[in-house]
Amino acid sequence: MRAETEFSRELYAPIGPGGAEDAARYGRKAANLSRLAGLGMPVKPGFAVAADVVSALADRGAAALGPGFEAALAELAPGALLALRASPGRKEWGGPATLLNLGASVEGLEPRIGPCAARDATRRLIHAFAVHVGGADPEAFEYALHDLLKAHGADSEHDLDADQLDELIETFLDLHEEETGDPFPASPAAQLAAAMGAMARTWASTSARLLRVSRGGPEQGGLALIVQEMALGLGAGLSGAGRAAFRSERSGAPGIEGRMLFQAQGNDALAGLRTPRLIGAAERGEAGVRDPSLEEAAPEIADRLRALGAKAERAFQDAMTLEFTLEDGELFVLGAEPTRRSARASVRISVDLAKTGAISEEDAVLRVEPRTLSELLHPTIDPRATRDRIARGLPASPGAASGPIVFSAEAADAAAARGVPAVLVRVETSPEDIRGMHSAAAVLTVRGGMTSHAAVVARGLGTPCVVGCSGLSLDLEARELTAPDGRVFREGDQITVDGAAGEALAGAAPTVQPEFSGALAELMGWADRLRRMRVRANADTAQDARVALGFAADGIGLCRTEHMFFEKGRITPMRRMILADREADRRAALEVLLPMQRADFIGLYRVMQGRPVTIRLLDPPLHEFLPHPDEEIDDLAEVTGLTLRQLRRRIADMQEFNPMLGKRGCRLGITMPEIYQMQARAIFEALAQSWTDGPLVRPEIMIPLVSARREASLIRRDIDQIAASVAEETGKGFSYKIGVMVETPRAALRAGDLAGDMDFLSFGTNDLTQMTYGLSRDDAGRFMRDYVNSGVFAEDPFHSLDIEGVGELMMIARDRARETRIDIPLGLCGEHGGDPASIRFCEAAGFDYVSCSPFRVPIARLACAQATVLQRRLQEEAEA
């Protein structure tokens, strides 16, 4: 006998300590409710129905309930109204709607709560039961109510008297039978059993299953139920229902907030039928609402709620929102769930909890989703500003910026050169626009989605960007932009891009600069203490480097020297170098570039004092520096002494079938050694000249696109020689490293070889992904969204590192490199360096650093700290 009782208590566990505390079996809601009861909070008696029972119910019907159900029911107060709630394993999986007032009858309730409330509760039950259990058409009941109100000249059901409500109940009972084919069941037990069966079947339906699976839930099972005595919320005295939070959703600062309704049940306050009351006085003041808040109307209730909230926060070690019901002045708690929060609030709450000792600093760091930080790192539109919206699009890259409109990358460059960064407006962008995007204050496109070229590049640059503003129309010849409302904006007109909201605004809207202070600064400090990996930034200029340092980057992990050559005054000697026929002419042009490049490095070194700076030697194919053959090239012809026809032909001759796989990277360095020689000289001469400027940086020179050991060793030999020459010429001694950028699969496979000659390896995962998949990022846009949406690829591998393929190659490389040299530094540079999942991989793989765009440095720092902690815990678990 005892065994059976035990078993029954597993299937039907009482709400409370020692009861339904196991969320896997009884759902999150039941588990939380049991904990609340255990904390001594006012929770009505009830029991949870285990998920196994619910599955069986869907399969076999009421027979599956078994004898334990009767026993559990018998422990509740006889005649009490019951609520039946879904308690899914996780809230995100969804679940059937709650059914309240089971067992309600006019006769039973009238003595307790008066004639009207009793009738109201009863007609609510019939209505909800018919719709949710019987599958009746909801509109039939709405119409019936509407007709009756109209007949009696009433505004709402609260204006009806007892007789009129009786009439409504009669109508509803008829409707129930009409719509479902069955009379409304009078017995409370029959109501409950039918309702449970309906919930179980709903959960098992195909549409619910698909939705649930898409949210990460299980296909089968996973739903428990809660049967609980009702706190009524209707009737005499102070009665009602609502939700109260105890910290601001926006800032995370302490303070009571929320909404409730008097004479209401369950989620009525959120349903929008009546205007809800605010709970906190401060919130009411801010919102400018006239009706007094609950805190003002019934301060003792607010005090009690506050006390319960504080208790819940301590117990759950998190800010919790409480669902409550007031029954004739008495407060009952119906549930608790983590308070919704903005990124800023999330940081504040975690830090507060750690500072009160409720959680550790480590846990505080784990609780903040790194991606959400990006909201906090960009300027935002002042919330008090008036917004004159031109168009809506997709929020492709956060931040807000204003500037004059330009319609071409060249115009954006020109504006930046004049010191007035512009807003670049395009139908869509292509790689040729990258330079312009680099100098633009913001980018706005008519076409494209969240993974369009403009979106991806802008996020990398930290430039505010809105894409897919399909309501806009562009007239490039007239240089005009027409808004959906017909307003016309011309080149030079000021507009503002709000990348977080996905909106374009007329004029220059006032912005608020991001603050890296308070709780956020504290949290980042903890993260920095916890993380094992270094976080470097991809920064090409002293300006980039300053931004990176502002975000506390540990150094520069990727300085792309080619960007230096696109600048005004440099592109011409660069083109002369490229078009030179003879090595001597090439060297002459490089002589012109040398002092410029040296000055670039001096600038960079001054900013990065004492920190490592990884400089990648020239990488792109040389034709990328040439104008298109059909562009205006007269000047260039003059400079190079070629005829226009010759020049056009030379430019056309240099084009490649697959530039990504062409004569670029170290292939340039091998076939035209003088280019890298010039760059090496600039690197070392800059070092010698920076001698007195404080702690010396240690340059790490990175050779791109290596596929064979000898490529790297030949280039290293040259660089070492130049270093020795410069040291001798200047009388300065300096140290430096030379490494390779592992970005071809072959370099990864041969990492054991490479480690023999090189001081470090840095994985260039953008190109490595392209080559491992055989997929050009520029061309993949045409089908990547289809591919990811239809599940062919689980994720866009350019967005989050492909652990199974690219990651595997990296692990092969790591093992081989370390076999040659156990302590060779390994890093990752590329956009994945700012992606938390990819960072998690790098931590597990034991890499030394990641490098990402400056604006993602804080995200990477936090993600690194989380990765370190999680990895350590995983190991501790494995060892335990």
Next chain:
Amino acid sequence: MRAETEFSRELYAPIGPGGAEDAARYGRKAANLSRLAGLGMPVKPGFAVAADVVSALADRGAAALGPGFEAALAELAPGALLALRASPGRKEWGGPATLLNLGASVEGLEPRIGPCAARDATRRLIHAFAVHVGGADPEAFEYALHDLLKAHGADSEHDLDADQLDELIETFLDLHEEETGDPFPASPAAQLAAAMGAMARTWASTSARLLRVSRGGPEQGGLALIVQEMALGLGAGLSGAGRAAFRSERSGAPGIEGRMLFQAQGNDALAGLRTPRLIGAAERGEAGVRDPSLEEAAPEIADRLRALGAKAERAFQDAMTLEFTLEDGELFVLGAEPTRRSARASVRISVDLAKTGAISEEDAVLRVEPRTLSELLHPTIDPRATRDRIARGLPASPGAASGPIVFSAEAADAAAARGVPAVLVRVETSPEDIRGMHSAAAVLTVRGGMTSHAAVVARGLGTPCVVGCSGLSLDLEARELTAPDGRVFREGDQITVDGAAGEALAGAAPTVQPEFSGALAELMGWADRLRRMRVRANADTAQDARVALGFAADGIGLCRTEHMFFEKGRITPMRRMILADREADRRAALEVLLPMQRADFIGLYRVMQGRPVTIRLLDPPLHEFLPHPDEEIDDLAEVTGLTLRQLRRRIADMQEFNPMLGKRGCRLGITMPEIYQMQARAIFEALAQSWTDGPLVRPEIMIPLVSARREASLIRRDIDQIAASVAEETGKGFSYKIGVMVETPRAALRAGDLAGDMDFLSFGTNDLTQMTYGLSRDDAGRFMRDYVNSGVFAEDPFHSLDIEGVGELMMIARDRARETRIDIPLGLCGEHGGDPASIRFCEAAGFDYVSCSPFRVPIARLACAQATVLQRRLQEEAEA
């Protein structure tokens, strides 16, 4: 004492059995000579100086000779003239020139060989000694001889009498002292010691070392010497020297051949100072030489040589050329080395040896270098034809063919369509010309080297090709070709390309078809019995398949279906399909293509009865099928109903940045499933219609460019459904396989996954190499030659499989695939399939088949047999 003698005999080993037989210590020449002596051949006494002694000589001078040297010398006949020869480890390493007649003096020799010969031998010694030992200027001696001949009115030194020769000797002795600073050493022992020292130093010199290393020799050591009594070749009776072979260098058929000179020594017959005698009567007859051959002049000597040759062939198990000297009618053998031979001769000799039991069939198969077979597989110009040469270039692809001149790929297509394959003449070719090259009879280019686009593609196609005919000039507008001699050829004029000789000829020269009979057929039969791997052909058409079958391919390993769509009458519906906006329009265009594609497959199946046919689904990016936007596109506009502007824009829109890494392969199949569906239907309907045509082929459908398992499984699902439909519609049952082409690094890494869904894996090593290196084959041409020449890459990885990188990926893939399914068939398709080194790798890796272009099938068959044998022997060695 005994130990020292033993040791001395190791350093100075007598020529003969039990003597200098170890080639590693005494060199190949000494070892062969010892064997000849051991066979009882007439070999003069002598000894070999071990390589260790020679190294020591270079370092320490004559002191290094030690006491053993005197002892060895003492065993030779007192007063005998000595020859000193280099005996390097391998002949290819080179070596210092031979020194003859050491110890010669007029007094010593005159009694034996008469006054003139004695003086001739003496002045030869002084001359050679001064130049090779003393480092004197050779010209000084030439001038002295010239002056003396002139003074006496003589034509050659043979016309000089004894007094005049004495005068010459005096002059030479003076010259020796003048040039070298030392008097000519009179003592034979001093001459020998000085000569040995000089040879040792020469061998150790930097230039000799570099040359040797470049030929695969050792940097240090590796040179032994031979000191041997001279057979004189000068003087009374039948005296002279020469070389005799006993099989034709061209055909391998038995028969005495070679050259000799009477009254001559060493290599005089090859030196070109006097016209040599031919040795064989038949050879003399063929060459039309007047002077009687040795066989005719002294048949008994020829008979003796023949007997010695037969003995050597048996003993060395190879056709050997003998170096001999006649001394007063007596025959002495000076050395033996394998007879030089053409590819045809090599086959014949190996087969003959095996048939006489001298070697095994297995060894016969190992002895023929597979690459040389290509000479035997193509038509050649009839050797009796008169050759009217237009121009010379590089022999880029063997074979000879004639046809009318065309100057564009389109014209080549058109000519082929008219049934008159043309000779395509271009400045150089680019990928756009590939179609035209496919239909051309031969290709001729003005520019380019052996690895130019034209050369590589032509070799793959088996099309005769000559590149780099820089003497030709092309006028494309006038459609004229001007030869260096000023002759002008117009479009349509007949010319002939001789790809083996690297020549273009005027008119249609008569050709001889290759024969696959006799010894070659026999050898290939043995190879087929020995080889483990199957050899399939890459064949796109029934015509290709017929060629492949003629070369005994085991099936088709790669049928590229895209080539079918380029044909006349197909390209238009193909373009309509590509330009269609809606799926319905695309399907309509595909409906037109279906019967054509079905007919292609029926043709292929009929040829390949019963054999496997691997069909690759559409692979190239669709824009490759479109005309260039600036081409004539009026017709296409009309067909598609687009305006010219729209059409140009659509074409431009479809261009890709990196087509190799773009929307191609299975990415087309996933995003436009109807294309592969049409192809699958054509494959199966063709199968159903081929039902009664004999043994049914089993199609193996190959999915290109897979990088993720789900790509392959989605496409497989579609194909399986269509197979089931066609089986139901037609009532026929058939079997087929579906596999993937592993050509992205990721597919290789995920081969374990892929093997779970697929019936086979075939490595597409062309693309796999491109992606593993991050190197486009089309663009690599710009620097690949530099890279290989300077040793950055050991070999062009597109030519011979990169074992360390690409090969490693393939082994990872093999291991993972076999872990999932132990018996999954693995193949290689791509140009590497015809490369013997790559085939060797595939054998070692345990692959099941290779597939290569039809013309390389015999090469692959032979290489597979060799790989099987070598792999087995390696394993046997490892086990022993």
